[in-house]
Structures are given as structure tokens and as C-alpha cells.
Amino acid sequence: MNNPIGIFDSGVGGLTVLDYMRQQFPHENMIYIGDNAHCPYGDKTKSQLLEYTRQICDYFAKQHVKMIVLACNTTSANVLDELQKLYPHIPIVGVIHSTVHEFLARHHQRVLVIATSATIQSHKYRQMLLQYNPELTVYELATPRLVPVIESGEYKYGIQELLGEYLLPYQNKIDALILGCTHYPILLKQFQDVMEDIDYISSSASICQEVASYLKNHHLENTSSLPQTITIYTTGDTQTFVESSQGFFDYQDLSVSHLHL
Secondary structure, three states: OOOOOOEEOOOOOOHHHHHHHHOOOOOOOEEEEEHHHHHOOOOOOOOHHHHHHHHHHHHHOOOOOOOEEOOOHHHHOOHHHHHHHHHHOOOEEEOOOHHHHHHEEEEEEEOEEOOOHHHHHHHHHHHHHHHOOOOOOOEHHHHHHHHHHHHHHHHHHOOOOHHHHHHHHHHHOOOOOOOOOOOOOHHHHHHHOOOOOEEEEEEEHHHHHHHHHHHHOOOOOOOOOOOOOEEEEOOHHHHHHHHOOOOOOOOOOOOOOOOOO
């Protein structure tokens, strides 16, 4: 089936998911939407998140996508169940379930989950981790200042001091860190500069295996020999979107267009 896969996030962070997916699925067509008009999602209410994501899913439905990937932990934590009920004929997956299973496969015992305020307040990661392994030590930390410095491009000049404020209180207390926001892998090298002797689990990388399994099990894989097509939209300013992301995302021959929802 050559229908595209729809992928969305609050901004440029979900490009880390798109990057993994276009490499793992070179024959799949994809549409990416960065909802920069409403970024960041981390300080929004659940009703606001549902309103924004419904607009995006309505657009995807009109494009006849075969699957929707919430490349965003905040929406995965807060509105995934609601979206699955609203769009029962389109498979919709979030990033949290696959990230938890990736962490569990590495057999760590003490973990810090960092994410937006909305994701942390949902306690989805903590609940799911302890459901599978009640013996875990799970710390949760809202890191609301990170998405704005990524979206602004400020991260390019180094933000180790800010990361240190967040992470150093957990020095020697954890053996793993879950990057519970798809923006955060953009900062991986800077995270490692601040705290190097721990394992990092990225929600951006882990979702690919879940998508691959679903496509295969439901016979949705694209068997066409036509070249892959990737379309990228932002609901915000296209130039700002490109400038803040070109340091980590290789656009190759791709361009970014504005989408009004």
C-alpha cells in the first residue's frame, strides 16, 4: 500500500523520528507536520492538545494516510487514547510504549525520565515502567526550558550549563536517562558532556520498531518500486523552522511548506 504515513509533532523535534523512519523505511511515503503555530505543547491543557491534534489528524485523514505516528511524547501521554477513538479506521501510535520497552530490554534499575511538564504531570512513563517492573527506581523531571531553546536554535551555541542544572542533582543516582521528548535527541552530545556514564534511551529511535511490526503484521508495507516521497509542513514560519533544524536534520532535496489548518 503506497498511501503515506502521517507523522507530527509540536515543532522540529519530530524530525528526529522522521529521520529514523526515512532510513528504516526507504520505500514508505511520509507526510510530516510540525505544529509550530502552537509550539510548545508542554504547557498546554489536555483540551487544547486535543483540539490541535484533531486538526492535524483531520488533515491526515483527507490525505488518506495509512497510519499516524505521534512523534511527540506530550500528545502520546495525554491524548493518544482519545485520538484512537476519534479515528478508529486509522491506526495511531505514540512513542511512549515503545520507549518503555526499549528501556526494559536494557535491564537498568534506576532511571530518570525527563520530558515536558504535560508529559511528566501525566505520569505515563512512571506508571508503565512500574507496571512492568515494580522494583525500578523511577525519577521524573519536567524540563520546560529545553524545547524553546531548541526551537529558537539557541542550542547550537551550547547549553551545557542549563543541562547541568537539570541533571547534576541526579549524579550517581541513575544508570539510565529516558529522553521523553522527541526534541531531546538533538541535544544528545551535550547531554553526554554533562553526564557521560549512563545509558540514554531515545523515544525517537524506539518508535521505528513498533511501526515496522505494525506495517508488516497488517500487510501495509509499500511494495511499489516508485521513489520515496517525503512532504514536510510547518504551521509556523518556514524559514525559522529550517534554520532551527538544519543543524541536525539533512534536508537533502526536501523543502518545507507552510500549512494552514
